[in-house]
Amino acid sequence: MKSRIVTVGLRPGYYSGMKLSDLDTPCLVLDRTRLRRNIEAMNDRMEVHGVAFRPHVKTAKCLEVVRMIRAGKTGPITVSTLLEAEYFCADGFDDILYAVSIVPAKLPRVKKLLDSGCDLKLILDNADIALQVAAAGVELGVTFRVLIEIDCDGHRAGLAPDDPATAGLAKLLQAQAGVEFMGFMTHAGESYSCTSIDQIRQYAALEVKAIIESVGVVSAAAIDIPIRSVGSTPTATFAEDLQGISEVRAGVYVFQDLYQVGLGVCKREDIALSVLTTVISHKPGQNRLLVDAGGLALSKDHSTAAQTMDCGYGLVCEAQSGEVISGLVVDSANQEHGMITALDRQIDFARFPIGSQLRILPNHACMTAAAHDRYHVIAGDDTIRDRWFRCNGW
Amino acid sequence: MKSRIVTVGLRPGYYSGMKLSDLDTPCLVLDRTRLRRNIEAMNDRMEVHGVAFRPHVKTAKCLEVVRMIRAGKTGPITVSTLLEAEYFCADGFDDILYAVSIVPAKLPRVKKLLDSGCDLKLILDNADIALQVAAAGVELGVTFRVLIEIDCDGHRAGLAPDDPATAGLAKLLQAQAGVEFMGFMTHAGESYSCTSIDQIRQYAALEVKAIIESVGVVSAAAIDIPIRSVGSTPTATFAEDLQGISEVRAGVYVFQDLYQVGLGVCKREDIALSVLTTVISHKPGQNRLLVDAGGLALSKDHSTAAQTMDCGYGLVCEAQSGEVISGLVVDSANQEHGMITALDRQIDFARFPIGSQLRILPNHACMTAAAHDRYHVIAGDDTIRDRWFRCNGW
Numbered sequence: 001m002k003s004r005i006v007t008v009g010l011r012p013g014y015y016s017g018m019k020l021s022d023l024d025t026p027c028l029v030l031d032r033t034r035l036r037r038n039i040e041a042m043n044d045r046m047e048v049h050g051v052a053f054r055p056h057v058k059t060a061k062c063l064e065v066v067r068m069i070r071a072g073k074t075g076p077i078t079v080s081t082l083l084e085a086e087y088f089c090a091d092g093f094d095d096i097l098y099a100v101s102i103v104p105a106k107l108p109r110v111k112k113l114l115d116s117g118c119d120l121k122l123i124l125d126n127a128d129i130a131l132q133v134a135a136a137g138v139e140l141g142v143t144f145r146v147l148i149e150i151d152c153d154g155h156r157a158g159l160a161p162d163d164p165a166t167a168g169l170a171k172l173l174q175a176q177a178g179v180e181f182m183g184f185m186t187h188a189g190e191s192y193s194c195t196s197i198d199q200i201r202q203y204a205a206l207e208v209k210a211i212i213e214s215v216g217v218v219s220a221a222a223i224d225i226p227i228r229s230v231g232s233t234p235t236a237t238f239a240e241d242l243q244g245i246s247e248v249r250a251g252v253y254v255f256q257d258l259y260q261v262g263l264g265v266c267k268r269e270d271i272a273l274s275v276l277t278t279v280i281s282h283k284p285g286q287n288r289l290l291v292d293a294g295g296l297a298l299s300k301d302h303s304t305a306a307q308t309m310d311c312g313y314g315l316v317c318e319a320q321s322g323e324v325i326s327g328l329v330v331d332s333a334n335q336e337h338g339m340i341t342a343l344d345r346q347i348d349f350a351r352f353p354i355g356s357q358l359r360i361l362p363n364h365a366c367m368t369a370a371a372h373d374r375y376h377v378i379a380g381d382d383t384i385r386d387r388w389f390r391c392n393g394w
Numbered sequence: 395m396k397s398r399i400v401t402v403g404l405r406p407g408y409y410s411g412m413k414l415s416d417l418d419t420p421c422l423v424l425d426r427t428r429l430r431r432n433i434e435a436m437n438d439r440m441e442v443h444g445v446a447f448r449p450h451v452k453t454a455k456c457l458e459v460v461r462m463i464r465a466g467k468t469g470p471i472t473v474s475t476l477l478e479a480e481y482f483c484a485d486g487f488d489d490i491l492y493a494v495s496i497v498p499a500k501l502p503r504v505k506k507l508l509d510s511g512c513d514l515k516l517i518l519d520n521a522d523i524a525l526q527v528a529a530a531g532v533e534l535g536v537t538f539r540v541l542i543e544i545d546c547d548g549h550r551a552g553l554a555p556d557d558p559a560t561a562g563l564a565k566l567l568q569a570q571a572g573v574e575f576m577g578f579m580t581h582a583g584e585s586y587s588c589t590s591i592d593q594i595r596q597y598a599a600l601e602v603k604a605i606i607e608s609v610g611v612v613s614a615a616a617i618d619i620p621i622r623s624v625g626s627t628p629t630a631t632f633a634e635d636l637q638g639i640s641e642v643r644a645g646v647y648v649f650q651d652l653y654q655v656g657l658g659v660c661k662r663e664d665i666a667l668s669v670l671t672t673v674i675s676h677k678p679g680q681n682r683l684l685v686d687a688g689g690l691a692l693s694k695d696h697s698t699a700a701q702t703m704d705c706g707y708g709l710v711c712e713a714q715s716g717e718v719i720s721g722l723v724v725d726s727a728n729q730e731h732g733m734i735t736a737l738d739r740q741i742d743f744a745r746f747p748i749g750s751q752l753r754i755l756p757n758h759a760c761m762t763a764a765a766h767d768r769y770h771v772i773a774g775d776d777t778i779r780d781r782w783f784r785c786n787g788w
Contacts, residue, residue: 025499128748156733278497300696301694334550336474
């Protein structure tokens with residue numbers, strides 16, 4: 001019952017000569033120039049560290065973006081849904097880590113992936129489930145490759161490295177038929193709460209320490225544990241020492257967003273994703289512009305409210321240049337209405353006539369992109385270069 | 395460049411004999427029994443008032459739901475996107491109000507709808523745009539039917555009834571070729587901030603008063619203004635006197651949600667929509683269950699935070715019966731992880747083994763449904779009766 005991926009073909013040259021002003025709004029705009037810069041910066045960091053990189057495709061969910069990361073070659077990826085695994089595997093990305101705890105009901109779909117040649121790795125943090133996965137492997141005649149999720153910061157799932165259950169689970173996985181123990185992974189989700197780069201560096205070190213400790217409880221030689229995986233965009237950006245780690249994961253860095261700006265991970269000029277919208281009403285008495293990008297097109301993610309700069313539901317840019325218009329913020333969002341106000345002045349309404357376009361930078365690129373089925377690709381100006389599709393759903 | 399609607403055919407009987415426990419999670423579950431009850435209650439209210447009903451399809455975006463409202467016949471509807479207009483018109487719902495301010499760039503797509511036989515009505519609140527719409531009508535050889543949006547409560551778009559611009563705009567629309575003035579519409583969005591039923595009744599009265607005043611500025615006889623449209627789920631539910639009104643709009647009432655419960659519009663047992671999810675990890679030290687419905691499957695809408703009962707990102711129910719499990723709430727949501735805690739006690743983890751299913755009631759049904767492409771339809775028990783598709787996008 002998986003969702004079906006349908007890519008509707010349009011005639012070649014469909015976007016030929018089109019500008020942002022020709023697009024129906026609201027829609028997603030992706031600046032390929034900024035995207036490439038973000039991708040190259042992270043690839044360079046990984047090369048300096050001499051560590052393998054397993055990008056998380058959950059943000060873009062887009063073949064073209066991952067192909068750009070890999071410079072046209074294949075390579076390891078991380079996914080957040082089995083649909084992503086199916087979608088990317090069909091394109092040749094067959095070394096996949098499914099980074100959400102597996103449950104038995106999902107194993108028949110995993111088996112189909114394995115049968116199709118996908119080297120899909122699963123994660124779990126519980127002995128009962130490990131036994132069920134092993135039994136299912138035996139019953140289905142496959143070997144499920146499994147990592148143990150390690151909790152390095154109390155943020156989400158996983159076992160603590162020094163929890164006796166960690167060693168017990170590793171031994172259980174090593175002993176059972178139907179499964180193959182592949183290593184450990186952790187994700188410092190708490191790095192998203194940092195208020196300084198130093199703090200992010202500490203979380204990066206915490207990820208590494210948690211994995212090395214976990215390896216230590218099952219083996220004297222780290223090399224016996226093939227996958228020792230860490231990462232998040234903040235920690236991958238600022239990690240100083242990745243000794244003992246076999247691979248790094250990061251996702252949102254490809255697009256960046258206002259939350260990452262607030263963390264100090266990037267600058268506004270690095271944000272590659274925006275929502276193109278049209279001014280639909282003026283409310284001078286309330287000092288408000290209304291636009292046709294509301295809670296669906298922008299998402300209701302208001303995560304920057306917890307940061308020094310509350311960006312509401314997004315900051316406002318000139319449509320053509322993508323330059324931020326200082327002080328304009330989407331302060332409220334109904335389903336198909338976004339309400340823009342100026343934080344520090346009366347809006348110059350004549351500058352934003354009804355019918356004119358703006359772009360909105362997202363708080364959280366993963367959430368904003370998810371309401372849309374495609375990206376309209378630009379390259380630093382307002383000409384549409386391409387359109388790339390997403391694999392939404394589960 | 396509108397989104398393409400693709401309905402993938404499955405063999406008949408695909409869901410025959412299937413139970414909720416057979417579904418991949420996360421996914422949407424729609425209880426047809428509750429849905430029908432909500433629909434009948436609103437239809438009955440409108441019949442008592444003797445007023446026409448123009449349901450807003452933006453919540454369900456689903457043909458089967460609107461067919462149920464109309465008992466298999468066609469009839470007037472309200473839409474929030476042109477894609478909804480195209481989708482529903484193709485199914486015979488050709489009397490449509492597009493309830494988001496029109497901008498000139500969308501008129502070619504509107505013309506296509508008119509050419510296909512759709513009686514699509516537009517709204518606006520600005521004289522410059524009215525002139526542009528009129529000019530486009532003349533140029534394209536069509537007559538755009540237009541309502542003026544009235545702002546009854548300062549919530550969103552629209553002109554105040556006593557604003558001289560309101561009378562001016564009506565006269566302009568009556569005088570111009572290329573447009574036909576059809577009347578007034580208003581929406582008391584502020585009814586969502588009410589803290590008592592009495593207050594909701596006052597907003598319902600405010601909607602009616604705003605429309606009657608607006609009619610008064612252009613005509614001595616209300617009958618000369620064919621469309622006098624009011625509504626929201628709260629005000630449609632509690633309106634006492636709809637004299638002078640030609641039609642009522644409401645959307646979310648079909649599913650209801652926790653926000654409407656908080657307003658006093660419905661009871662929890664009326665909520666027809668839920669997200670089916672699977673327990674994927676236990677964190678006893680944090681008194682947390684992790685599930686595979688996160689911010690994408692549930693949405694990041696946290697609107698109940700402003701109400702007496704903060705429901706986090708949703709309340710938790712037994713999967714099979716749909717009964718609320720007292721005190722369990724989704725208190726945090728990452729992209730594909732929901733974190734459930736108990737507000738008042740230590741969770742009994744043995745009752746919720748990893749791999750077991752739960753259902754989550756949404757804060758805001760419109761936002762939660764939007765991440766999913768289909769509903770799995772049940773009827774009071776855990777048997778899958780049908781699956782109905784949505785028209786997402788713009």
